[in-house]
Amino acid sequence: MKARFESWWQEEQWRTALLAAMLVFAPLIRASNRPIPLLILELLALILLLSAWRRVAWHELPRLVRWGLVGLVALPLIQWLPVPFELWSLLPGHDRLGAALAAEGLGEGWRSLSVVGGATEQAFLALLPPLAVFFTAWTLPTRVLRQMVVLVIGMGVIQALLGLLQYGAGPDSLFALGNPFAGHSASGFHANRDHFAGMMEMLLPLALALTAARFGHGARTAGFYRNWRHRFSHWVDWRANQTLLYGLSAVVMFLALVFTRSRTGVVLGMLLILLAAFAFARRLGGRRAAGLAGTLAVGVLVLAAEIGLAPVLQRFVLIDPLQDARWSIFQSTFEGVAHFLPLGSGAGTFPWVFPLFQGTGYHAYVNHAHNDYLEWALEGGAVAVGVVILLATAYLLHWRKVWHSGEWRTFRFMQVGAGLGLLLLGLHGWVDFNFRIPANAVYFAFLAALFFHPGEADRELPVDRSLRRLPSTHAPPRQILGPALEPVPNPLEEGEKKQA
Numbered sequence: 001m002k003a004r005f006e007s008w009w010q011e012e013q014w015r016t017a018l019l020a021a022m023l024v025f026a027p028l029i030r031a032s033n034r035p036i037p038l039l040i041l042e043l044l045a046l047i048l049l050l051s052a053w054r055r056v057a058w059h060e061l062p063r064l065v066r067w068g069l070v071g072l073v074a075l076p077l078i079q080w081l082p083v084p085f086e087l088w089s090l091l092p093g094h095d096r097l098g099a100a101l102a103a104e105g106l107g108e109g110w111r112s113l114s115v116v117g118g119a120t121e122q123a124f125l126a127l128l129p130p131l132a133v134f135f136t137a138w139t140l141p142t143r144v145l146r147q148m149v150v151l152v153i154g155m156g157v158i159q160a161l162l163g164l165l166q167y168g169a170g171p172d173s174l175f176a177l178g179n180p181f182a183g184h185s186a187s188g189f190h191a192n193r194d195h196f197a198g199m200m201e202m203l204l205p206l207a208l209a210l211t212a213a214r215f216g217h218g219a220r221t222a223g224f225y226r227n228w229r230h231r232f233s234h235w236v237d238w239r240a241n242q243t244l245l246y247g248l249s250a251v252v253m254f255l256a257l258v259f260t261r262s263r264t265g266v267v268l269g270m271l272l273i274l275l276a277a278f279a280f281a282r283r284l285g286g287r288r289a290a291g292l293a294g295t296l297a298v299g300v301l302v303l304a305a306e307i308g309l310a311p312v313l314q315r316f317v318l319i320d321p322l323q324d325a326r327w328s329i330f331q332s333t334f335e336g337v338a339h340f341l342p343l344g345s346g347a348g349t350f351p352w353v354f355p356l357f358q359g360t361g362y363h364a365y366v367n368h369a370h371n372d373y374l375e376w377a378l379e380g381g382a383v384a385v386g387v388v389i390l391l392a393t394a395y396l397l398h399w400r401k402v403w404h405s406g407e408w409r410t411f412r413f414m415q416v417g418a419g420l421g422l423l424l425l426g427l428h429g430w431v432d433f434n435f436r437i438p439a440n441a442v443y444f445a446f447l448a449a450l451f452f453h454p455g456e457a458d459r460e461l462p463v464d465r466s467l468r469r470l471p472s473t474h475a476p477p478r479q480i481l482g483p484a485l486e487p488v489p490n491p492l493e494e495g496e497k498k499q500a
Contacts, residue, residue: 015051016144018044019136022129022442023152027159027199030179031190031439032129038438042125045132052136060454061138064394071387073131075380076124076347080117082110093340096356114346115353123348123379129438130445137449142411145450149206149414152446156203157249159188160256163196167259185261190437197265198434200257201424202443205272207250209417212280213410214242264431268424275423279416283408326370326431332357333369336378344381353378368436372429375436395422398452411455418450 022044029037058066088111089098097115101107114120137145163186165175176182181191190196257269335357336345345353351367358366369375376384402415425434425444434440 012140012144015048015136016140016148018048018051019133019140019148020151022048022133023148023446024155026129026439026442027155027189029189031195031199031437032442033191033437033439038126041129041438041442045128048132048136049128052132052139055139056135057139062394062398062452064390064397065452068387068390068394069131069134071383071390073127075383075387076114076120076127079114079120079344079346079380080112080124082112082117085109085111088113092343093345112346113343114349116346116349119348119352120346126348126438126441130441133442134445134449137446138453142453142455145453146410146414148446149210149450152203152443153207153210153246153249156200156207156253159196159199160186160253162186163188163256164252164259186256186259188256190439192437193260194262194265194428194432195434195437195440197257197260197262197268198425198428198432198437198440199443200253200260201265201268201272201428202421202440202447204250204253204257204269205276205417205420205424206414206447207246207253207417208272208276209280209413209420210410211243211246211250212276212283213408213413214246264428268428272420272424275420276417279420280413283413328359329366329370330374332359333371333374333378337374340378340381342382344377344379344384347379349379350375368433370432372433372435375433392426395419395426395451402451415451415453415455418447421447422451 022041025037025044026032026041032038032041061069085098085101085107088094089102089107091113094115098107111117112120137148140148162175166173166182166188167184167186169175171179171182171184176187177189179187179191181187181193183193185193186196187193188196188199190199254269254273257265260266332354336353339357340353350369351365354366354369369378373388376388380387399419402412402419422444425440428434435444
């Protein structure tokens with residue numbers, strides 16, 4: 001019974017189903033940025049972590065990624081450790097808080113190293129879903145990952161269509177899903193249009209990558225049409241029209257990104273189109289690609305189109321009400337970083353410590369720094385800065401492996417698309433807090449697993465799957481190609497046989 005249970009527990013399809021459930025569920029309820037959906041994600045994450053933990057080939061993970069993940073997990077756990085109040089009050093940045101607690105008669109007992117232990121505990125639990133998604137996706141074979149990529153692109157299209165309906169119908173329509181922050185812009189299932197823009201920034205590169213991967217491969221089967229019905233069945237089969245479907249998905253998501261009316265989202269979307277043109281143009285059509293000249297031509301055309309579209313797109317962009325206040329928030333956060341160095345205030349404690357440094361430039365309640373990197377530096381100190389540097393370095397170095405020469409297969413296109421998605425959300429993190437949104441963190445972790453995946457050399461070749469409709473190759477060659485393989489008689493040999 002025990003062996004049967006362990007076999008069931010380690011079945012690939014169960015882990016795949018749970019991963020798919022997390023990817024589908026994460027964006028549906030305000031991007032899981034609410035207590036109940038976040039709790040559901042955390043429970044699913046625990047199951048996935050218990051299942052995938054022993055299957056991780058740690059030696060195949062890049063060394064910098066391993067150390068970065070260790071630091072990411074260990075930091076909140078260390079900050080959660082209890083210490084005597086006398087030692088706690090001597091920690092960097094704790095002096096004013098210690099004096100205030102002592103004045104209230106709370107200067108006794110033990111306290112966690114973090115300023116607010118409960119907030120650090122919640123921050124650690126919020127790490128579980130992205131960690132579970134990363135480790136589970138990283139252990140899956142490439143054939144399953146391709147299915148997961150199609151799934152997340154489908155989720156992106158659903159969210160994009162909802163966002164376009166929201167923009168067209170207005171904030172009082174049913175499509176706003178009761179979101180009081182929707183406004184006259186696309187926000188999808190997210191509460192904030194900037195965070196919805198972050199989701200589109202991650203998924204749009206995948207759609208572009210698969211469009212480029214399938215471009216030019218569907219026409220190779222034209223010679224195998226038996227009759228008009230076979231031709232019609234080929235055209236109505238989605239597998240024969242993958243280029244069109246992925247291209248339409250990319251167009252829908254790009255439009256949704258524009259109609260978020262997010263200044264940063266629109267700028268990063270235009271940057272993505274340019275980067276994707278240079279990344280994929282040389283490899284469109286497989287072996288029939290145009291090469292360097294085609295890449296330059298496509299890049300010039302895309303750049304010219306973006307220059308012409310820039311004034312048009314600016315009409316859809318809203319003036320960010322935090323545009324001026326962000327600099328005041330950044331300045332106050334810098335003061336907090338210097339005050340709590342080198343240990344930091346504790347993961348998840350920004351809303352509690354920021355009022356100590358909040359200047360006169362912005363008087364409203366501030367729950368995030370609107371700069372993920374500054375917020376991590378304030379909460380995690382020097383260790384958090386080191387973790388970010390390690391992971392960023394691992395990302396940059398891994399591009400050499402992803403971008404090696406030779407024929408590109410579909411999985412390589414997907415990895416490049418994932419790398420571009422990571423880049424865009426990483427850039428967006430300088431002016432917003434997308435990484436604090438559970439759904440965005442989960443999808444970012446999935447892209448990271450796809451990007452760092454070692455791949456499998458014996459997987460899919462870049463040809464259309466409709467070729468599989470040919471007769472089975474297990475049959476004798478003459479049954480497949482008929483007279484084409486019949487030996488051609490040699491007149492000289494025939495004459496020699498007759499003379500003999």
